Amino acid sequence: MSYLKAVALSTVAVLATGASAQDYGSFSGVTVEAKLIGGEQYEGLYGRIADWEAATGAKVDIISKKSHFEIDKEIKSDMAAGTTSWCVGSNHSSFAAQYEGLYMDLKGHVPEDELAGFVGANVSASMVDGALVMLPRAQFDVSVMYYLKSNYEDAEKAAAFKAEYGYDLAPPTTWDQVKDQAIFFSDPPNFYGTQYAGKDEAIVGRFYELVVAEGGLYVDEDFKPVFNSEAGQRALQWFVDLYQAQAVPAGTLSYVWDELGQGFASGTVALNLDWPGWAGFFNDPTSSKVAGNVGLIVQPKGSVAHTGWSGHHGFSVTNKCPSPDAAVSLVRFLTGEESQLAESSGGSLPTRSAVWDANIASAEGFRAEALAVFAEGATHAFPVPPIAEWAESTNLVFPELQAAIVGDKTIKQALDDAADAVDELMREAGYY
Amino acid sequence: MLRRRPPDWLTLLMPTIIVIAIIVLIPLIFSFYSSFTPYKLTRPSTLWRWVGTANYERILSDLNFWAAFGRTILFLTIALNLELLFGLGIALMVNKVTWGQRTLRTVLMFPMMFSPILVGFQFKFIFNDNVGLVNNALQSLGITDVALPWLVDSKLALFSIAFAEIWMSTSIFAILILAGLFAMPRDPLEAAKVDGCTPWQSFRHITLPFLMPFIFIAMTIRSLDVARAYDIVQIMTGGGPARRTELVWTLMARTGYVDARMGIANAMGYVSILLSIFFTIYFFRKLSAARAELGL
Numbered sequence: 001m002s003y004l005k006a007v008a009l010s011t012v013a014v015l016a017t018g019a020s021a022q023d024y025g026s027f028s029g030v031t032v033e034a035k036l037i038g039g040e041q042y043e044g045l046y047g048r049i050a051d052w053e054a055a056t057g058a059k060v061d062i063i064s065k066k067s068h069f070e071i072d073k074e075i076k077s078d079m080a081a082g083t084t085s086w087c088v089g090s091n092h093s094s095f096a097a098q099y100e101g102l103y104m105d106l107k108g109h110v111p112e113d114e115l116a117g118f119v120g121a122n123v124s125a126s127m128v129d130g131a132l133v134m135l136p137r138a139q140f141d142v143s144v145m146y147y148l149k150s151n152y153e154d155a156e157k158a159a160a161f162k163a164e165y166g167y168d169l170a171p172p173t174t175w176d177q178v179k180d181q182a183i184f185f186s187d188p189p190n191f192y193g194t195q196y197a198g199k200d201e202a203i204v205g206r207f208y209e210l211v212v213a214e215g216g217l218y219v220d221e222d223f224k225p226v227f228n229s230e231a232g233q234r235a236l237q238w239f240v241d242l243y244q245a246q247a248v249p250a251g252t253l254s255y256v257w258d259e260l261g262q263g264f265a266s267g268t269v270a271l272n273l274d275w276p277g278w279a280g281f282f283n284d285p286t287s288s289k290v291a292g293n294v295g296l297i298v299q300p301k302g303s304v305a306h307t308g309w310s311g312h313h314g315f316s317v318t319n320k321c322p323s324p325d326a327a328v329s330l331v332r333f334l335t336g337e338e339s340q341l342a343e344s345s346g347g348s349l350p351t352r353s354a355v356w357d358a359n360i361a362s363a364e365g366f367r368a369e370a371l372a373v374f375a376e377g378a379t380h381a382f383p384v385p386p387i388a389e390w391a392e393s394t395n396l397v398f399p400e401l402q403a404a405i406v407g408d409k410t411i412k413q414a415l416d417d418a419a420d421a422v423d424e425l426m427r428e429a430g431y432y
Numbered sequence: 433m434l435r436r437r438p439p440d441w442l443t444l445l446m447p448t449i450i451v452i453a454i455i456v457l458i459p460l461i462f463s464f465y466s467s468f469t470p471y472k473l474t475r476p477s478t479l480w481r482w483v484g485t486a487n488y489e490r491i492l493s494d495l496n497f498w499a500a501f502g503r504t505i506l507f508l509t510i511a512l513n514l515e516l517l518f519g520l521g522i523a524l525m526v527n528k529v530t531w532g533q534r535t536l537r538t539v540l541m542f543p544m545m546f547s548p549i550l551v552g553f554q555f556k557f558i559f560n561d562n563v564g565l566v567n568n569a570l571q572s573l574g575i576t577d578v579a580l581p582w583l584v585d586s587k588l589a590l591f592s593i594a595f596a597e598i599w600m601s602t603s604i605f606a607i608l609i610l611a612g613l614f615a616m617p618r619d620p621l622e623a624a625k626v627d628g629c630t631p632w633q634s635f636r637h638i639t640l641p642f643l644m645p646f647i648f649i650a651m652t653i654r655s656l657d658v659a660r661a662y663d664i665v666q667i668m669t670g671g672g673p674a675r676r677t678e679l680v681w682t683l684m685a686r687t688g689y690v691d692a693r694m695g696i697a698n699a700m701g702y703v704s705i706l707l708s709i710f711f712t713i714y715f716f717r718k719l720s721a722a723r724a725e726l727g728l
Contacts, residue, residue, distance in 0.1 A: 185538035200670065249579065254672065410470075
């Protein structure tokens with residue numbers, strides 16, 4: 001199906017739900033200053049800003065557009081300098097809690113029925129201390145397992161696997177199966193069973209979701225770090241075992257998302273837990289050697305639950321914004337159904353129920369398969385712990401995880417050291 | 433009554449003093465003050481909470497900081513010495529070239545023209561264990577059949593970032609030493625030849641002493657550069673894995689900008705500045721001694 005036809009069909013489906021063009025108000029002569037996340041996958045939506053300007057008479061002045069980490073630094077510097085009278089800022093559920101006092105509570109500014117159109121879990125993850133600090137855009141992230149289909153179509157391989165591990169070779173549904181299969185498929189340095197993000201917040205996020213899948217917690221109800229529990233040790237053991245078995249590339253500890261995506265697309269990795277934005281890239285013959293050979297399955301289970309570390313992008317309005325009504329109107333427009341439909345047609349996942357339904361109804365082939373898996377994956381999604389110190393804590397934890405993986409420390413020692421450091425951080429922050 | 437007016441020299445210097453005060457002095461005082469507070473960028477009110485020397489005490493007892501500090505000294509020592517050796521060798525060879533020397537000198541400066549961030553990305557790709565050029569070449573030539581973890585193994589990772597740093601900056605040494613060679617009088621060398629000195633003796637006792645002031649100037653400039661090495665290291669390894677390539681500046685930048693703990697990051701800055709001051713004083717002393725030896 002052509003792209004245009006898909007968008008047209010989706011639009012009809014959304015409009016049929018009764019969410020036609022809304023009244024975004026009239027703000028003639030008002031200029032809304034915005035600081036937005038930049039990057040190819042985010043830019044498409046900004047093309048629609050001209051429609052909002054035409055409808056409301058207001059102007060949008062994008063005063064900054066940078067990558068997530070750059071805009072994060074800039075916003076922190078603004079907070080330090082007190083220069084926060086711009087209006088609309090890009091935000092992310094994993095980092096929203098850091099911007100204490102910067103953004104207004106959007107509850108009461110957005111009609112109840114409009115809020116009800118968002119996926120409930122996405123709205124919950126947009127709250128900080130009971131305040132709705134952002135509205136989610138169609139950039140929802142949860143990882144599912146991508147795999148090379150050809151590995152499961154080889155009868156010889158299947159027989160060898162069954163002889164060695166005692167069960168049928170099929171796309172893995174548990175993390176233990178991922179480990180078995182990754183070790184089985186590996187043939188370093190030419191081919192690896194799997195890979196994982198190895199540094200920064202990325203590895204801590206992966207570790208965190210495996211801790212949850214093993215029945216553990218990152219912090220307890222008193223915000224004390226408890227990831228050094230037995231569940232945490234089992235989670236870290238998974239990373240260590242794969243590294244020591246050489247079932248992951250030796251350089252995996254220096255990889256983050258780009259390297260992982262390029263690695264899977266190069267055809268040298270069998271199993272790859274990854275984000276929705278890569279689906280189209282992996283199956284595009286111009287960018288990927290594995291196009292046509294990509295399968296997807298819901299993210300596997302640990303001993304207790306599925307993994308499902310998730311997050312979403314959104315937009316917030318600053319407390320010091322001189323024209324908050326216009327700013328809220330712009331945010332509602334950018335996160336409305338039509339905007340989400342347009343944005344998600346590029347492959348990202350929406351945060352509105354009607355747009356999910358419309359996309360699934362109109363998709364065909366690989367995209368339909370991918371959307372169905374991501375829709376199921378989203379039911380297992382959970383956000384990072386709702387603490388302002390999440391990002392800061394990950395900087396304390398990731399070197400310790402790495403130390404255990406490369407064998408500089410035992411698993412218990414590394415996790416205890418990390419927990420001690422996070423404990424001190426939380427104590428200093430006044431949690432207890 | 434006579435109006436007192438400032439001396440002319442002060443009036444003339446005043447614009448410079450004001451500009452320096454705004455650009456250097458005020459931020460310096462501000463950052464020094466904030467190193468005695470728990471200043472967090474996302475909580476501006478913390479700037480006014482005085483905690484005395486708590487940040488400094490914490491740094492002094494922080495093994496991770498001292499490990500990064502020690503690693504920075506090691507990195508600086510390796511990079512500076514190898515850059516000197518390679519720079520000296522290149523300069524001596526270029527000095528012998530009689531045709532196309534100008535073009536060669538320009539080509540020599542190419543690595544310096546790249547942004548350190550681009551150099552970081554370039555070498556990150558070259559040393560990638562899975563799809564990188566180095567491992568692919570080594571495996572294709574049959575030299576190894578394993579994927580060497582260039583950016584992960586503790587020794588290889590330090591080697592990789594040092595390689596990138598040296599690739600980019602050896603030409604600074606080469607150009608400065610070449611300038612020294614151009615300025616060198618020919619008479620002592622010719623006299624040595626007549627007296628029967630070997631080429632090594634001429635180099636050791638005439639050329640090298642004459643080049644030493646140039647070498648120490650290059651050393652001073654580069655020691656300041658390397659002591660605040662950040663871009664290349666941040667891009668290639670981010671200080672990891674497991675802090676194996678953590679240098680003072682990667683640690684400081686992460687603490688200040690990512691964790692937003694500017695108070696403690698500034699304290700780290702003031703402790704680590706001692707390193708730069710030490711190297712500057714050391715090399716300037718050496719420079720003075722080398723000049724005195726030449727009778728300058």
